[in-house]
Amino acid sequence: MPWTEEARQRVENAPPFVRPGILKLMQKRARERGRSIIDSEFLTEIRNESMLRVAKCIRGFGFEELSMDAFEVAKAKMRRLPRKVAVIEEIKAFLGERTQKNEMVLAKFQRYLEMIPGRGLPWTEEALAQLERAPAFVRTLARQTIEAEARRRGEKVVTPEVVEHALGGVPPHPTLSPTGGEDKGEGAAAEGLTILWSAAAEERLRHIPIPAIRRMVLERVEAHAREQGLTVVDLDAYEVALGK
Known part of the structure; x- marks a missing residue:
């Protein structure tokens, strides 16, 4: 699968221990979604999905913000999965070496935590943008339909792919009649x-x-x-x- 130079460079700038996982995940998602090339925009989309999944797990562990204590809880939860425990240890050690940048990293992650709703599924920004393209008077029903489809598929996060699958593509805003329809x-x-x-x-x-x-x-x-x-x-x- 070809990559744009910008997308490839972003992966090269990531910590060494996460690069193999990023490369593998991006190839998989690109095939699943019929992509012919992996560009920076698609990389951002998949990063946002992945971070929301992690944020949902952290919230499920009982944390309202990401702290170093959360890593210990995560390790305990994943104790039967040695590879995941090892990755958690690597991430914790990596952050421990970046004391000056930790606050920035944690602040960025906090934004994802704040996107986890009290009820319902979290939505990526890209999926929400697709929902906004639907007329306002059907968005509530559209959201219910999409989240039901996501649950049926076993998805933890609503992504653009789920939106497309549930609605068969959301058209741009049509010209509305006085009754509220197209x-x-x-x-x-x-x-x-x-x-x-x-x-x-x-x-x-x-x-x-x-x-x-x-x-x-x-x-x-x-x-x-x-x-x-x-x-x-x-x-x-x-x-x-x-x-x-």
Whole structure:
């Protein structure tokens, strides 16, 4: 797998004991995601994912910030994995030799710790940027759908790959109509309806630009309608079902 010179140089600047792991991980992620070249941007993306996974583990150990004590707890947790214990020892020793830079390193890591939510899964900055491309009125549902897909796949962090897999690609912001949907014009009927919808409610559904979210909205609204004994989904029922 070819690398850009900038990406290769960044790896060369990393501590010697982590370089083999970086090279191996980057090759693996590049193959998984259909990359033809490893550039600096992709290196940053994978670094952010990896750091969030580590931060999630540290938070799981009961630490709100990274301290040298966290390394001892991590070693105890990993005692059955000698190679990981050895890596932890190397990292701790490396930081111990950089006393003047420790605060800077720990401060950088603190940013990742602060990205770990109290509930739900952590998201990389790149994945959040993809979510922001979806219209505001579907982002909550999109987030729920994406996190459910991440859990189904056994992922600990929401990455751009998970977003793409869950939603089939998030389109850029469309031109929105006054109803909050994409202005596609009239005439295209919504698919998958199993009960009667009013024209206004169906139009609102049809204007949701992301198919996976549109299906989720349809299922949620129709389930609400059945629970309420409704025979027609009107705009009021639509908005109540979505908590608007």
